[in-house]
Amino acid sequence: MSQLPPADPGFRQRLHDSFARQAVMQTLGARLEVADAGRVVIVMAHKPALTQQHGFLHAGIVSTALDSACGYAAFTLMPADAAVLTIEFKVNLLAPARGPLFRIEGFVIKAGRTISVAEGKAWQHEVGGAETLCATMTATLMTVQGRGLTH
Amino acid sequence: MSQLPPADPGFRQRLHDSFARQAVMQTLGARLEVADAGRVVIVMAHKPALTQQHGFLHAGIVSTALDSACGYAAFTLMPADAAVLTIEFKVNLLAPARGPLFRIEGFVIKAGRTISVAEGKAWQHEVGGAETLCATMTATLMTVQGRGLTH
Amino acid sequence: MSQLPPADPGFRQRLHDSFARQAVMQTLGARLEVADAGRVVIVMAHKPALTQQHGFLHAGIVSTALDSACGYAAFTLMPADAAVLTIEFKVNLLAPARGPLFRIEGFVIKAGRTISVAEGKAWQHEVGGAETLCATMTATLMTVQGRGLTH
Amino acid sequence: MSQLPPADPGFRQRLHDSFARQAVMQTLGARLEVADAGRVVIVMAHKPALTQQHGFLHAGIVSTALDSACGYAAFTLMPADAAVLTIEFKVNLLAPARGPLFRIEGFVIKAGRTISVAEGKAWQHEVGGAETLCATMTATLMTVQGRGLTH
Numbered sequence: 001m002s003q004l005p006p007a008d009p010g011f012r013q014r015l016h017d018s019f020a021r022q023a024v025m026q027t028l029g030a031r032l033e034v035a036d037a038g039r040v041v042i043v044m045a046h047k048p049a050l051t052q053q054h055g056f057l058h059a060g061i062v063s064t065a066l067d068s069a070c071g072y073a074a075f076t077l078m079p080a081d082a083a084v085l086t087i088e089f090k091v092n093l094l095a096p097a098r099g100p101l102f103r104i105e106g107f108v109i110k111a112g113r114t115i116s117v118a119e120g121k122a123w124q125h126e127v128g129g130a131e132t133l134c135a136t137m138t139a140t141l142m143t144v145q146g147r148g149l150t151h
Numbered sequence: 152m153s154q155l156p157p158a159d160p161g162f163r164q165r166l167h168d169s170f171a172r173q174a175v176m177q178t179l180g181a182r183l184e185v186a187d188a189g190r191v192v193i194v195m196a197h198k199p200a201l202t203q204q205h206g207f208l209h210a211g212i213v214s215t216a217l218d219s220a221c222g223y224a225a226f227t228l229m230p231a232d233a234a235v236l237t238i239e240f241k242v243n244l245l246a247p248a249r250g251p252l253f254r255i256e257g258f259v260i261k262a263g264r265t266i267s268v269a270e271g272k273a274w275q276h277e278v279g280g281a282e283t284l285c286a287t288m289t290a291t292l293m294t295v296q297g298r299g300l301t302h
Numbered sequence: 303m304s305q306l307p308p309a310d311p312g313f314r315q316r317l318h319d320s321f322a323r324q325a326v327m328q329t330l331g332a333r334l335e336v337a338d339a340g341r342v343v344i345v346m347a348h349k350p351a352l353t354q355q356h357g358f359l360h361a362g363i364v365s366t367a368l369d370s371a372c373g374y375a376a377f378t379l380m381p382a383d384a385a386v387l388t389i390e391f392k393v394n395l396l397a398p399a400r401g402p403l404f405r406i407e408g409f410v411i412k413a414g415r416t417i418s419v420a421e422g423k424a425w426q427h428e429v430g431g432a433e434t435l436c437a438t439m440t441a442t443l444m445t446v447q448g449r450g451l452t453h
Numbered sequence: 454m455s456q457l458p459p460a461d462p463g464f465r466q467r468l469h470d471s472f473a474r475q476a477v478m479q480t481l482g483a484r485l486e487v488a489d490a491g492r493v494v495i496v497m498a499h500k501p502a503l504t505q506q507h508g509f510l511h512a513g514i515v516s517t518a519l520d521s522a523c524g525y526a527a528f529t530l531m532p533a534d535a536a537v538l539t540i541e542f543k544v545n546l547l548a549p550a551r552g553p554l555f556r557i558e559g560f561v562i563k564a565g566r567t568i569s570v571a572e573g574k575a576w577q578h579e580v581g582g583a584e585t586l587c588a589t590m591t592a593t594l595m596t597v598q599g600r601g602l603t604h
Contacts, residue, residue, distance in 0.1 A: 021204040024212060027178070052219075053172040054300055059237050060218045061175060064211025068203075086210050087417055088442055090241040090392055090543040092570050092591060094563045109586065110547045114416065115389055115444065117545050117589075133562065136570075138545060138591055140390055140442060142417065149205055238568055239593055241392040241543055243419050243440060245412045260435065261396045265567065266540055266595065268394050268438075284411065287419075289394060289440055291541055291593060293568065323506040326514060329480070354521075355474040356602055361539050362517025363477060369513045370505075388512050392543040451507055 004111050007037035008080040015040070015072055018150075022068060030065055030104075032072075038108040040072040046099025057097035062104075062122050062135045066091065069106030070118035070139035077111040083149035087115075089139035097134050101125040106139075116141045155262050158188035159231040166191070166223055169302040173219060181216055181255075183223075189259040191223040197250030208248035213255075213273050213286045217242065220257030221269035221290035226302070228262040234300035238266075240290035248285050252276040257290075267292045306413050309339035310382040317342070317374055320453040324370060332367055332406075334374075340410040342374040348401030359399035364406075364424050364437045368393065371408030372420035372441035377453070379413040385451035389417075391441035399436050403427040408441075418443045457564050460490035461533045468493070468525055471603075475521060483518055483557075485525075491561040493525040499552030510550035515557075515575050515588045519544065522559030523571035523592035530564040536602035540568075542592035550587050554578040559592075569594045 008014075012035050019025060019032045025042075028050065034041035042065050052058040067086055075084040103123045110117040120137035159165075163186050170176060170183045176193075179201065185192035193216050203209040218237055226235040254274045261268040271288035310316075314337050321327060321334045327344075330352065336343035344367050354360040369388055377386040405425045412419040422439035461467075465488050472478060472485045478495075481503065487494035495518050505511040520539055528537040556576045563570040573590035 024209040060215025366513025390545040
């Protein structure tokens with residue numbers, strides 16, 4: 001990833017501000033744990049209010065955290081006046097999302113002027129300490145400038 | 152879609168039971184509006200607690216409703232003792248999810264013995280009545296039998 | 303699709319010129335059959351030189367035709383000086399691509415200034431006349447201007 | 454990937470036999486370079502007969518090699534009497550496929566009894582030696598037994 005552009009120096013503050021405005025992250029109980037240039041980690045716990053019919057975290061909720069991780073990973077490499085929009089993503093569900101804890105990582109594999117691509121991995125920490133990959137995402141993000149969108 | 156298999160006669164009741172156990176649907180304020188063989192419609196409203204940083208419904212939340220619509224559309228055509236699991240999905244975001252109302256439709260394009268494929272469309276009803284396509288999904292679902300999963 | 307932009311009057315000629323320069327279309331034996339605003343149809347036949355290990359058309363070859371159909375469908379709605387680039391696509395394989403004839407359709411579901419989204423369907427015409435949907439695509443396309451790319 | 458199942462001892466021979474029957478690989482000029490348990494590498498060169506309108510390798514051709522790499526990576530971990538079928542894949546195009554040489558790698562991230570998931574990376578070796586990631590794939594594969602399909 002040596003060709004990734006340098007990040008704007010103020011990216012961490014902008015990222016934390018934007019994350020704090022994602023109300024859905026509070027609903028998920030999700031917390032921003034790592035905010036590096038090109039890489040973001042979100043952590044969250046299993047919550048009964050977010051489950052599907054078998055008691056696992058709903059695939060869409062795992063995707064919500066993955067999309068924020070991927071989108072913000074791309075955001076760290078964007079200009080200071082840019083907002084990030086998700087164009088599309090694809091998710092593979094590899095294991096039932098039992099939890100109890102989840103670590104969701106997004107990292108940039110291409111940072112373009114207009115289009116960026118990030119990959120996400122959702123790991124669950126099972127009781128006893130085993131870590132399992134429960135979902136993957138590939139997301140395509142767009143750098144948006146001059147449309148009146150805040151970060 | 153003439154080659155779709157006949158649905159088990161009790162599919163509507165099983166679908167309603169299963170939907171009622173998806174706790175996340177209550178969190179979203181989502182309601183099952185149509186449950187036909189091979190086609191399911193879910194309706195929901197914009198909620199501040201489910202938004203991203205610009206005030207739109209988070210793409211992952213739209214995906215949550217789309218995944219349930221697609222998964223349950225496939226479920227309507229499965230045997231009476233089967234559970235449905237999502238293997239993967241892909242979502243394109245076409246317009247900011249402003250709402251205020253959303254109609255999310257899932258319909259089966261292939262119902263196989265093991266693998267089914269469904270497509271989803273998320274429409275938003277804007278103030279004044281215009282209806283806009285705000286997201287699409289293609290989902291791959293698996294028929295699961297004999298693994299101790301309830302519907 | 304009432305909100306699709308009007309096509310540049312010369313789009314058919316530009317499309318035919320561009321298609322003729324896609325050397326891979328000759329290798330596939332693919333022919334441009336329909337070139338309407340927002341919709342393109344390509345036809346081709348099963349060829350032994352394009353098969354996978356079971357004698358079916360390789361999924362990547364079906365994807366090649368689908369990508370051209372989707373890309374060119376988007377291209378029909380772009381400005382006269384624009385080139386089209388595929389950002390990403392997703393393909394579901396629904397039935398073995400036996401042929402002997404294939405009709406591959408791409409149609410635009412969103413035509414944006416920078417980003418367009420098209421859906422593709424690959425139908426096969428089996429001996430006896432039955433038509434089967436053998437693959438679907440969702441593709442994200444980009445309008446490229448001022449980078450020195452011809453159509 | 455410590456949880457991947459042990460490969461059947463004869464997997465390399467089966468893989469080479471199957472690859473040799475993929476006629477499209479000859480059309481592409483593609484060669485099987487690495488065949489390890491859970492990981493396959495294919496190499497190929499840019500060919501004018503496989504290009505799109507700007508002279509780059511067509512995205513569908515890159516996808517053809519990626520799909521074979523991903524599918525065969527999954528195949529290495531399947532039982533001796535199994536065939537592999539691609540259910541779906543998603544491709545992101547990161548850079549124009551100029552070549553002149555391509556190294557396409559597929560590796561398994563989940564090997565299930567019925568469903569496996571593999572990721573692919575297409576690298577191009579530019580003149581002067583730089584290596585660029587030009588495309589990625591996530592593919593979902595199915596283990597097929599008892600349907601009369603050879604490898």
